[in-house]
Amino acid sequence: MNAPFWYLSRPSRVLTLIALAAALTILAGFPLSLNMLRFRENLAWVNHTNEVLRQLSATERALLEAESSERGYLLTADATYLSTYNEWKDAIPALLSSLRGLVTDNTVQQKRVDDLSLDIKARLEELARAVQLGPQRLADVLDILKSARTTQLTPRIIQSLSQLRQTELSLLEARQASADRSGIFATISAAALFVFALISATFGIFIFEHQRTIERERQLQEVQAQLFQLSRLTSVGEMAAAIAHELNQPLAAMMNYLRGSKRLLEGISDERIDKARDALDKAASQSLRAGEVIRRLRDFITQGEITPKVENARTMVEEAVAIALRVANDHTVRVAMQFDGSVTYVLVDKIQIQQVIVNLVRNAIEAMENTVRRELTVSTRAAEDGMVIIKVADSGPGIDPSVAPKLFQPFITSKRNGTGIGLSISRTIVESHGGQMAVDPAALEGTTFYFTVRGVASEKLQSAE
Known part of the structure; x- marks a missing residue:
């Protein structure tokens, strides 16, 4: 045996x-x-x-x-x-x-x-x-x-x-x-x-x-x-x-094992036992940290928690568009970017807002896949109440009328291979920044998505410095 x-x-x-x-x-x-x-x-x-x-x-x-x-x-x-x-x-x-x-x-x-x-x-x-x-x-x-x-x-x-x-x-x-x-x-x-x-x-x-x-x-x-x-x-x-x-259950089970093992060592006084307790504490701490990472991700999706900072609006938009074009790998799309000279800074979580722009640009490129005229326009414009409007417009065939009323609902998509969560998550990100996201009803052709974020006046930024 x-x-x-x-x-x-x-x-x-x-x-x-x-x-x-x-x-x-x-x-x-x-x-x-x-x-x-x-x-x-x-x-x-x-x-x-x-x-x-x-x-x-x-x-x-x-x-x-x-x-x-x-x-x-x-x-x-x-x-x-x-x-x-x-x-x-x-x-x-x-x-x-x-x-x-x-x-x-x-x-x-x-x-x-x-x-x-x-x-x-x-x-x-x-x-x-x-x-x-x-x-x-x-x-x-x-x-x-x-x-x-x-x-x-x-x-x-x-x-x-x-x-x-x-x-x-x-x-x-x-x-x-x-x-x-x-x-x-x-x-x-x-x-x-x-x-x-x-x-x-x-x-x-x-x-x-x-x-x-x-x-x-x-x-x-x-x-x-x-x-x-x-x-x-x-x-x-x-x-x-x-x-x-999900990962939370195995992490919770792991924590229970570690705590149970630590209780087994209580009341025993020995240098090696002390080292064992210290190692168990470190393992438990790392398990809690992994659980916290998962919790934060879940909280963001459901509650939209962000860490906003002052960012240059033009640089943020240009970087996001460049990333989207590199991912799409499509050199036939004509891209035009228009920036309002009165808009310099915005208060955002840069990574999250850039992800919104990347999603919109990639959706626009996919929408124009079978059209002869393939033009993409990304622009910024100052709005009321200190907000900034960011627009992404394409020359595609437009939105299917049957999908339009439910466009921002999860798992609703007009693409054959789409997951239907990109626009839903994007709107959650924008709303967590205190802005709004919608489709421009005045667009004469193609599709125009826009969303708002909070702007930061240059003079206020200088006075704060």
Whole structure:
């Protein structure tokens, strides 16, 4: 029969605990590594699909610009239109070549690109013949246009572009969902790794510091070993069941064990026992600290506690927009920032307000994903009662009327892969600063979100200094 853990020699106990910690780490680290790898692969495919969609949009735009410039030249004989026509016409072959290179992983899409290339080439030849005839021979140009109607090149091109885009959008949806799942699993694995490490560390400290006392009284050691083994198995089972929901319960259980162990040592006077008590106090303090971190996070979500400081409004907004653009990794959005010269400082928790701006900017970029005109405007403006208005406006399709009345409610979203909590948390942050958050009802197009924070007059800041 194998000797109980309590009766093992000290080196054996050390090796056993190290092996246990290593096993727990590997147990949580393997799925974490696997899910992180899958997440990176899925994210790469998402970026790849987005690049295909951008190339499709660029090709379509180039063809439309070439056709528009050709008509402008034929109607006005203005050489500027001819120059523009040549510029877009020459850009199309390179765009098609790049698009074909991007879809080499999909034979169906590659065939569609090849068919599209042939149709566009024929269409460009029609345009070239019309341009070559010039404005002086409009009658001949009209004959070419009539002939073009019979070839049905334009409807075929439109259909090919639509099929390519719809296929890529379907792929994007599936790949984004897969990336989201991998990200969630990676997060859960990381949380499990942290909890396992915390359990291993606390359990190790407890064993080493209390083994000395147990060894003094062999009979008491046997009883305590049995009770502790039973408690350990029970606590491990309880914590394993609660890990997916919250951390407070295992932390509370840990505190109870530490306090119970300290009570076992009361009334015993010995230098080593005093050191053991001190170690237990430190472990209990760290457990309370971890619980306090969780409590503060919970209190903030429910009560909105903040630590405001005086911050430069322009710097705060510029940093937040830069972060959002870097995360979105989309270089096709035109960004304009407008700052009111009378607004210099605001009283905010900088990190929290920047998170609100990042959320709004990322939502705006996602809303404009399938629009031709992609313009984002971020601005500040002084308001009444010493407040400052920060606006984020996009040129997207606007808000779904069915979602608009419930826009700021938790878990309400118009995005296929949205969680529905971003706007809700953002409004909680703004309201905890004494401000308000809403959608501008006067916006003529797109969507305009705005929120208010408290401003700080420059003269008041100087007088305070």
